[in-house]
Amino acid sequence: MKKYILALDLGTTSIRAIVFDKSSNIIAKEQKEFTQFFPYNGWVEQDGKEIWQTLQTVIANLMVNQHIDLADIESIGITNQRETTLIWDVTTGLPIYRAIVWQSMQTNDICETWKKNGYEELVKSKTGLPINPYFSASKIRWILDHVKKSSKKLEISNLRFGTIDSWILWKLTGEHKTDVSNASRTMLYNIFDLCWDKQLCETFGIDMQLLPEVCDSSYLFAKTNPNVFFHYEIPICAIAGDQQASMFGHGCFEPGIVKNTYGTGCFLLMNIKDKPYLSQNGLLTTIAWSIDGVVDYAIEGSIFVGGSAVQWLRDSLQIITTSVESESLAKQAKEDHGVFFVPAFVGLGSPYWDNEAKGTIFGLTRGAGKAEIARATLDSIAYQTRDVLEVIAEESKQEIHRLRVDGGASENELLMQFQADITNTDIDVAHIGETTALGVAYLAGLATGFWKNQQEILQYRQVKKSYRGKMSEINRNQLYRKWKKAVAATILFK
Ligand SMILES: Nc1ncnc2c1ncn2[C@@H]1O[C@H](COP(=O)(O)OP(=O)(O)O)[C@@H](O)[C@H]1O
Numbered sequence: 001m002k003k004y005i006l007a008l009d010l011g012t013t014s015i016r017a018i019v020f021d022k023s024s025n026i027i028a029k030e031q032k033e034f035t036q037f038f039p040y041n042g043w044v045e046q047d048g049k050e051i052w053q054t055l056q057t058v059i060a061n062l063m064v065n066q067h068i069d070l071a072d073i074e075s076i077g078i079t080n081q082r083e084t085t086l087i088w089d090v091t092t093g094l095p096i097y098r099a100i101v102w103q104s105m106q107t108n109d110i111c112e113t114w115k116k117n118g119y120e121e122l123v124k125s126k127t128g129l130p131i132n133p134y135f136s137a138s139k140i141r142w143i144l145d146h147v148k149k150s151s152k153k154l155e156i157s158n159l160r161f162g163t164i165d166s167w168i169l170w171k172l173t174g175e176h177k178t179d180v181s182n183a184s185r186t187m188l189y190n191i192f193d194l195c196w197d198k199q200l201c202e203t204f205g206i207d208m209q210l211l212p213e214v215c216d217s218s219y220l221f222a223k224t225n226p227n228v229f230f231h232y233e234i235p236i237c238a239i240a241g242d243q244q245a246s247m248f249g250h251g252c253f254e255p256g257i258v259k260n261t262y263g264t265g266c267f268l269l270m271n272i273k274d275k276p277y278l279s280q281n282g283l284l285t286t287i288a289w290s291i292d293g294v295v296d297y298a299i300e301g302s303i304f305v306g307g308s309a310v311q312w313l314r315d316s317l318q319i320i321t322t323s324v325e326s327e328s329l330a331k332q333a334k335e336d337h338g339v340f341f342v343p344a345f346v347g348l349g350s351p352y353w354d355n356e357a358k359g360t361i362f363g364l365t366r367g368a369g370k371a372e373i374a375r376a377t378l379d380s381i382a383y384q385t386r387d388v389l390e391v392i393a394e395e396s397k398q399e400i401h402r403l404r405v406d407g408g409a410s411e412n413e414l415l416m417q418f419q420a421d422i423t424n425t426d427i428d429v430a431h432i433g434e435t436t437a438l439g440v441a442y443l444a445g446l447a448t449g450f451w452k453n454q455q456e457i458l459q460y461r462q463v464k465k466s467y468r469g470k471m472s473e474i475n476r477n478q479l480y481r482k483w484k485k486a487v488a489a490t491i492l493f494k
């Protein structure tokens with residue numbers, strides 16, 4: 001048996017290649033950011049070609065800088081930012097438009113029309129999702145309409161739709177496939193019947209020829225083409241959306257376990273095994289993964305702006321030079337600063353689903369400065385998490401005492417302590433911060449017998465640090481009431 005599994009983590013802001021050994025240690029890691037385009041208010045796009053080139057650079061760096069011999073790689077797992085939509089032409093090998101990113105609101109009008117036409121119940125009953133620009137369906141419609149209008153020739157049989165996993169799989173192997181976890185985020189996949197939904201595709205005018213074949217998450221998708229993968233033919237044995245992969249990496253195998261990933265956005269998922277239900281309070285029903293045809297479902301709260309609010313402090317306000325500095329700056333804020341920031345840069349996701357909301361700051365006094373803004377930004381990540389956690393607890397009728405966490409911003413100790421304080425929940429930060437990559441590595445390794453079963457995987461789980469709430473109940477409730485008022489006012493301000 002070969003020594004390692006390679007995880008390719010195609011995230012929103014960067015591409016990572018991470019090599020794991022059998023004890024789930026990180027042996028090597030390379031990472032590279034790529035360009036985000038913000039052509040108009042609320043639009044977010046990426047260049048599919050650049051994503052492919054960035055991946056190739058990252059793999060080359062893994063070999064050159066980290067001295068990884070690809071001959072030691074047993075199999076590859078691909079995990080990705082979900083929903084982000086690309087359409088390419090197989091005759092040119094090129095995308096016909098930029099990738100429309102999950103955060104982008106440019107398809108809001110299409111979604112409003114679909115809502116006005118009364119499709120909401122239909123969509124939710126089949127996909128577990130509300131109609132929203134977040135998901136892929138309206139992005140596909142937009143690209144097809146837009147490219148047609150700019151009078152380029154569209155030969156539908158030459159076009160392929162994919163989320164970023166499918167695009168990269170196609171570039172690496174020539175196969176057009178995805179997995180169930182990614183398919184479940186398109187708003188076209190029937191999560192109960194486990195197939196592309198003909199009625200929805202017809203309703204939205206999306207030709208089913210465009211869609212990839214949907215497979216188990218842990219499965220031999222194809223082997224890399226040696227001509228494009230540094231002369232190596234390596235099996236790709238897993239694909240999973242990044243949030244579901246992180247859930248797997250945290251070992252959330254039993255019903256009721258909840259994880260939160262603090263990346264660009266924040267995503268809380270709770271395993272609900274084989275009992276999918278439709279949320280009445282703004283959560284999503286989604287597929288966690290499928291292994292040997294057995295599907296685990298999850299209930300999810302998607303927060304659109306998490307760590308990206310910290311990037312805004314860095315790039316737009318320029319009050320910090322690195323995201324890490326947000327912590328030391330926020331520590332300088334007065335304890336009773338009274339500033340609240342609702343970072344609705346691209347509307348609000350769970351549980352509010354308001355696409356028109358805009359970011360708003362409340363409670364400024366002459367004494368408020370950059371430290372208070374930084375503190376309110378970190379606090380907003382924790383408040384949004386509580387919003388979702390409350391709904392998960394209410395709908396699942398169970399108290400949540402513990403949250404498993406990972407992602408860039410989970411390194412921020414001030415934020416993690418405030419998270420524990422404001423939710424009165426224990427916060428366990430994963431020992432392996434790259435939980436998403438680890439999760440898809442596990443899924444790939446399970447397909448080949450590198451790891452025997454989920455039981456074996458659980459023995460590698462370790463917590464790096466735990467935080468316990470210290471805030472008084474009165475204080476906690478007072479702060480949270482103010483946050484709710486701030487959100488209500490943000491929603492009113494249109
Ligand atoms: N110490 C920190 N404090 C607060 N935010 C942080 C910190 N480190 C990273 N971040 C934020 O976390 C995000 C990056 O996390 P990551 O898990 O790599 O995200 P993604 O997978 O979405 O690209 C960025 O938005 C960054 O601003």
Ligand SMILES: O=P(O)(O)OC[C@H](O)CO
Nearest residue numbers: 011012081082263264265
């Ligand atoms: O790239 P991330 O980690 O911010 O994840 C993005 C999500 O998959 C969007 O649904």
